[in-house]
Amino acid sequence: MNPLFGAILLSAEYEPYLSLLSEVLKANGLQSQLVLPKNWKDKGEGIHIFTKFNPELVKELLDWGIEPLLLGEIPENQLSDMIDSGLSLHWKLSIHSLFQLPLYPLPREDLHWAIFTKSRAYDRRLEIILNTFGQSVTSDGDFDHFLLRLRQAPPQIAILDWDQLPMDIKKAVESLKKLKETKQILFFGIKNFQKEHLYRDLRLGITDVSPGLWSREEFLASVVHSFPLKDAQQKAKSPLGQPIKKIEFAFQEQTKPIRYQVLENVLVQGSVEDGRTEMDKRKELFSSILFRSL
Numbered sequence: 001m002n003p004l005f006g007a008i009l010l011s012a013e014y015e016p017y018l019s020l021l022s023e024v025l026k027a028n029g030l031q032s033q034l035v036l037p038k039n040w041k042d043k044g045e046g047i048h049i050f051t052k053f054n055p056e057l058v059k060e061l062l063d064w065g066i067e068p069l070l071l072g073e074i075p076e077n078q079l080s081d082m083i084d085s086g087l088s089l090h091w092k093l094s095i096h097s098l099f100q101l102p103l104y105p106l107p108r109e110d111l112h113w114a115i116f117t118k119s120r121a122y123d124r125r126l127e128i129i130l131n132t133f134g135q136s137v138t139s140d141g142d143f144d145h146f147l148l149r150l151r152q153a154p155p156q157i158a159i160l161d162w163d164q165l166p167m168d169i170k171k172a173v174e175s176l177k178k179l180k181e182t183k184q185i186l187f188f189g190i191k192n193f194q195k196e197h198l199y200r201d202l203r204l205g206i207t208d209v210s211p212g213l214w215s216r217e218e219f220l221a222s223v224v225h226s227f228p229l230k231d232a233q234q235k236a237k238s239p240l241g242q243p244i245k246k247i248e249f250a251f252q253e254q255t256k257p258i259r260y261q262v263l264e265n266v267l268v269q270g271s272v273e274d275g276r277t278e279m280d281k282r283k284e285l286f287s288s289i290l291f292r293s294l
Contacts, residue, residue: 001104003030004069004090004132004285007040007061009053009082011072015097017051021071029104032035046251055085067128069285083289086121088128090288106134110255111229111258115139115204116146117161117190122216125289126159129220132282133227145212147175154183159219161190162206168228169204176209184276185270186257189213212262214245220245224283230254 010018018034025032030045040048041064048066050057061068070082079090093099113130115137116122123139129135138155140146143166148160165172179185189210191198206255207213214222226247235292246266249257276284 002155003047003103004067004105004128005047005048006066007068008032008050009057009068009070010049011070011074013072014095014098015051015246017098018051021049021098024098024101030103034246039193046155056083058082058087062124068253070288077272078286079294083292086124088125088289090148091111091285092288093263093284100276100281102132102278102285105132106282108136109134109229111157112136113150113157113159113256114146114165115159116141116143116156116164117162117216118164119186119188119272125220126223129223129286132285133279146178150176150179150183150185154179154185156184157186157188158186159190160210161211162210163190163192164199167202169206173205173209177205180198180209184256188219188259190216190219192216212245212247217291218267220246220286224290226284228279 001112002212005026008021008029010021015020022032025047032044032049033046033048035048036044037050038053038055040050053068056285058068066086067089069091070079070087071091072095073092074082091097096171113135116139117123117126118141120141123141127137127139140149143164149155150289160176162169176187180187189206189212191206191213193213193215221244225244229247229249230251243265246263247260248263249260257265
């Protein structure tokens with residue numbers, strides 16, 4: 001199984017514990033090496049650890065298909081720049097939590113998601129979230145390819161940005177409604193509620209395809225905090241005070257999602273340090289990117 005990340009950006013807080021970090025990685029089957037931004041491509045395989053980094057390095061790593069993890073706290077303005085450059089994973093807890101750091105995705109579930117948003121950066125962020133929680137996911141930048149995938153290899157769940165369709169909304173609704181019924185696909189809709197034509201699109205039936213509608217920022221938070229999908233009764237231990245729309249699924253024979261409901265204004269819950277589950281630890285990785293403008 002591949003690890004969640006291929007590079008670690010080490011904050012000043014964590015830098016004195018570089019040797020301990022290397023031992024933790026090694027104990028979990030991962031080799032690592034300390035590298036510099038100017039020479040990391042010349043080094044061998046394994047987890048690349050940087051003590052010097054900036055937003056340009058984040059972009060460069062992602063261009064090479066390497067997911068970076070920021071370890072430890074940095075000033076908020078620097079963190080914002082890193083996230084704007086594509087950073088998704090951030091373990092901001094203290095050094096005492098190092099042994100809780102998730103290294104691998106959760107075991108793979110028999111669920112497949114398909115994405116069409118026309119934003120490669122947003123698609124990639126959704127992909128890393130879903131993969132982290134054991135989901136299979138594909139994304140398409142072309143709507144015709146997306147429709148072809150829905151017809152020929154239908155996923156159980158599809159994510160669609162209604163503002164990015166290259167065709168007439170009415171025609172798209174008709175096609176997608178047929179696929180929803182014949183292929184039994186659950187659709188989530190992304191919509192900019194400040195954009196013109198919102199009420200026109202609602203009249204044309206977009207909610208007949210995707211009963212739930214989210215902004216891009218809302219949807220990331222909803223997805224992260226709706227896991228585990230098959231255990232709606234999971235309870236957490238300490239409120240973080242941020243309301244979200246939470247997705248609650250109904251499953252057929254515990255495997256096939258057949259419908260969902262959207263719970264409005266659910267208070268996001270966290271867990272105390274000693275009581276973190278494997279699911280909680282992975283949610284923590286994404287806490288820095290949620291509720292931010294995208």
